[in-house]
Amino acid sequence: MKTFPFIYNGPREFIQSLQPKEWADFFLGELNPRFSVTAIKAKVVSVIDETSDAKTLVLKPNWLWKGFQSGQHVPVTVEIGGRRVTRFFSLSSHPKDKYLHITVKRQKGGLVSNFLNQNIKTGDLLELGEASGEFVLTKDVPNELLFLAGGSGITPIHSILKELQAIKYSGKAKLLYFVRSYDDIILKSSLESIAKDANWLTIHYIFSEIPKEGFSSGFLSKEILDQHVSNLKTSSVYVCGPSPMQTKALSLLEGLPVKSELFLLPGQNQTNVKKEGTVDVFLTLSHKTIQVKGERSILEELEEQGIYPQSGCRMGICHTCVCKKQTGEVTDLSNGEKSQLGEENIQICVSRAESNLELEL
Known part of the structure; x- marks a missing residue:
């Protein structure tokens, strides 16, 4: 049973509780879980088996959905093991179809693709983001x-x-x-x-x-x-x-x-290396220092230690994982280039630590 959000762990949560949109979401969710003024929620209308390891999820989004172009992808957020995880999936339907379709193939090591195939059923709710992507037809379609x-x-x-x-x-x-x-x-x-x-x-x-x-x-x-x-x-x-x-x-x-x-699985876009020792990564917002090997992406090495920053595509496309690097050197795994030592924004899903770092996380 849901309860009113009167009890919070700290002042930030209490202040957030006073926001009109948060209250509206709470009451609308009591009327219908798909109702929201802040999030695109989509009800699973049906699940279609395509192959032994691929399913099409037929979705009915709420009024916040703005549509898409054929060829675009959409962020899908689910809760797995108590944490919210986002991945991007292409829409397989046509923009004028009655419902949205995303077709998901299970991937070895694919946390969300396996979860969607194994656990999602008719009547469940998924949270979507806005569609994006340039893999679309040009205005003048070639012959x-x-x-x-x-x-x-x-x-x-x-x-x-x-x-x-x-x-x-x-x-x-x-x-x-x-x-x-x-x-x-x-x-x-x-x-x-x-x-x-x-x-x-x-x-x-x-x-x-x-x-x-x-x-x-x-x-x-x-x-x-x-x-x-x-x-x-x-x-x-x-x-x-x-x-x-x-x-x-x-x-x-x-x-x-x-x-x-x-479309890449986690780690496919990365050149893993073997290094001696570790480097320190100071997370300035969390006030903690952790040691990583600098052999894989910063995102993967943080997750390995139980730290789960926001992320989406895990391939350097969606920019969900962008954070400010205040000091230190990283390698961009998408092109092999090394960064400067000073302050800049980096995508931690395609960045590997080369020296001690300070990250705004």
Whole structure:
């Protein structure tokens, strides 16, 4: 049972309790858990099994939801083990669909992806942020489009294909979808429904682990592109998938107009190193000093010691984890560059400690 928030642990909490929006949220939540004046809350209308390790969550957001563009992603916040955790997921639905869809594939070591797949059921509530991202169609849609998807990277591309269907696209589009096996094709029925309805779309499934007669096998390569794409030099390309696939795609497509959306698991975007000893990290707002090895991201090493700063994408995109570094040197793991020793804002999810640090945390 909920109680009125009259008892607090300190003056800050008491002052916060006097804020009109906080009181409004409390009373609205008593009427309907989805009601809020401060947070985008979405009710899970249904859960659709896509594959053995991927599900689509069908969501009904409250009135604070401002909409999205096909190809964008949204922050999803859940409470796990008593702490709020945020991750970003692409929307797989079309902006004009009745409900929002996010399609989530379980990832090894993926705290939120596993939680959503294992625990979320119809009637549950999720907290969303505003949609964002530049992985969207240009204002003037090119006449020739090539989509390269790997695994769960199909989700924003699926939304874009639905947008092309909605605007009655008159050009030509081709999708090369790289997955482990036929049973791992995510959103298969919807993809084939779009292709059946649209004479502008051709889909090729390419299996990396379990071959299937009549389909290509292997990973993204020049040979695969030559086999399936005759108009590569005149195509605008959209790429979404694991880091190795994206790296290969960008090298093969150098000189072509390419948009990419990179989905990484924690640690995939980082070059781990082995170091001797530790460095001190002084958290100025918490008034505590901890020792880290400086072998992985600051965020990971803080979490390893039970300290959980705000974070979101964990790949340097969303800027949720930005904090002020007052002194010390870090390496930016997204590009390998070392910082200056003085004051600057850093993203702790893609920063590795190189010396003693003072962080505004």
